[in-house]
């Protein structure tokens with residue numbers, strides 16, 4: 001897909017990866033970008049920086065996503081690309097509070113489901129469209145230090161695969177973005193384990209995303225090492241689990257804790 005002349009929605013658009021993508025899409029000639037976030041001031045600042053539009057929404061609420069899609073299509077035009085990128089990280093194990101589990105499910109998974117429900121029928125009726133869902137390398141390789149994050153990001157990868165399998169032949173392109181550490185508010189306290197292969201700037205991540213959009217590749221890996229780790233996992237699961245335990249021991253007490 002060539003972003004030139006396209007209309008894109010980017011959730012989590014007030015900050016970090018979402019803001020950088022909104023700016024890059026506008027720089028690369030998008031017709032319009034809608035930066036969507038719970039943080040209205042931050043989304044407004046993105047709109048100012050990128051020269052795009054801002055909308056406020058809680059992506060964990062279906063009615064909010066529907067309203068964003070309806071308003072965008074009525075006031076801006078048909079959505080070509082929906083980037084479901086908002087996400088949250090809550091540290092903790094299986095004993096994380098029910099509220100942390102529920103919030104992580106709704107923001108890290110159900111937001112993607114709500115977006116697909118709202119835009120896929122419209123895109124299919126128009127002959128096609130593109131969904132980019134931000135998961136994480138944690139959705140492929142799990143997350144030391146956060147059960148809620150590791151599990152819900154796996155679900156996000158699973159849902160993106162399902163969308164591609166089910167709707168790919170109807171013209172729906174799907175990509176899933178799976179970075180390790182990126183310098184954003186989420187990693188402000190330190191990247192923890194996710195920093196093993198270095199911290200990317202959001203603008204570097206945008207380079208990889210733009211290439212993947214052009215090539216229409218499903219799996220977007222700004223840290224290419226992740227593919228090797230996936231292959232090692234598939235090749236010998238028990239060995240991979242032993243390695244992850246060693247990694248966990250190594251990062252115990254590192255500033256910033258284990259982060260995605």
Ligand SMILES: NC(=O)c1ccc[n+]([C@@H]2O[C@H](COP(=O)([O-])OP(=O)(O)OC[C@H]3O[C@@H](n4cnc5c(N)ncnc54)[C@H](O)[C@@H]3O)[C@@H](O)[C@H]2O)c1
Pocket residue numbers: 011012013014015016017018036037038039042057058059060085086087088089107134135136137178179180181182183184185186187194260
């Ligand atoms: N930074 C990293 O190292 C890293 C690595 C892998 C994956 N990710 C993923 O990238 C995505 C973007 O994160 P980021 O690093 O830019 O972090 P960030 O904290 O800078 O941005 C996340 C944005 O999502 C918004 N948001 C959170 N909950 C929301 C909700 N319910 N409704 C609407 N907006 C909401 C926040 O207000 C914030 O603006 C997330 O899905 C995150 O899990 C980040």
